[in-house]
Amino acid sequence: MTNELENKIIKYVEEQLSCSAHDLEHVFRVYNLALKISENDNVDLDVLRAAVLLHDIARIKEDADNTGNTNHADLGAVMAGKFLGTTEFPIDKIRSVEKCIRVHRFRTNMKPESIEEKILFDADKLDSVGAIGIARTFGWVGKHGCRIFYRPDDLEAYIMANMSGKWNGKIQDKHLHSAQIEFDIKLKHMSDLLYTEKAKKIAEERIAYFQSFMERLEEEIQGNF
């Protein structure tokens, strides 16, 4: 892929995410991570780079649709295919990019198969752990008025009572929710969900860092630091 074409893709992504600077920063973080993970592997970098840059272009549309019927992975794949079709990007690679975007989402029935699909999926999830995961989790806590630190005595009972018995990303009472619960329910199990060995290794180190941060936070809250 030429620099010129990549810049054209970036310009299109910036337009789609223009009201969400955070999402755009996420895209560039995932880009750097994906290139790191793909080092020394036999990866189609044209497909990977285009897929990473375009993977969240329908995020704003999903967020704006209150019916919950818009899936940004499916819609993003369609939008990406249409956009790349207007460029000199090779037609057979467009299909691969579409597939990468379609399967990058957590809650989906389709699983990543190709190495490019797996790397996009993994790099995207890695942005939820480590120092960046801490920054994003507490940003989310601040935005939604959740609690900085709260660990229910019985996490299973908490999930049953507040999340209709399963983790679906929706919390009935945000004031009861906390970064610790996010970590315990979702983030600390992250590495089990990844596909590539390199990403699993990065995830484990990042999760350990997150865990040590939460332990330190609890100590500080109790006045022990």
Added chain:
Amino acid sequence: MTNELENKIIKYVEEQLSCSAHDLEHVFRVYNLALKISENDNVDLDVLRAAVLLHDIARIKEDADNTGNTNHADLGAVMAGKFLGTTEFPIDKIRSVEKCIRVHRFRTNMKPESIEEKILFDADKLDSVGAIGIARTFGWVGKHGCRIFYRPDDLEAYIMANMSGKWNGKIQDKHLHSAQIEFDIKLKHMSDLLYTEKAKKIAEERIAYFQSFMERLEEEIQGNF
């Protein structure tokens, strides 16, 4: 101070901060820290405990006043004095509690003088650094839509352009602001502003932790972790 009286004070604080769970959690963190700092020192714990619990009771009123004329330290001191006057809290100690609350604020002309005033001031500021400072800073970033990571090439020029030449807590364009800027402008110089040696030591360790977190964050963003 009896447990019964302390519980009465806590109940009053909860009423005043009822729409702000975060502020209430902050109060209890500062309480734990203040007791830690006061260990082995000749401190009037009645004054300190009452002052810590009551120090932010006018916070909601300051936030709700769009004219900017309400100072939660001055108003809080008056409210605390009135409230304690309805209890069996000794009258001479009420004056000390009022003074503690009046001088706990950063931007004020009056400085802490007594040991209780210094400990409340210091413990309150310590809640802005360390892991809890990271959690609160990114919570603020998320709430106000600031950027997770952004460091202007020229910080002085940034301050001149975006904060009318001085740090006044108001940012003209929140999308330009970031956790890194908050840290560079304010948080990393925190220990210079504190009064007690114990708090300075805690602050220095917490600031070093914050610094290492930001360095790791930058590495992760560049895909190096």
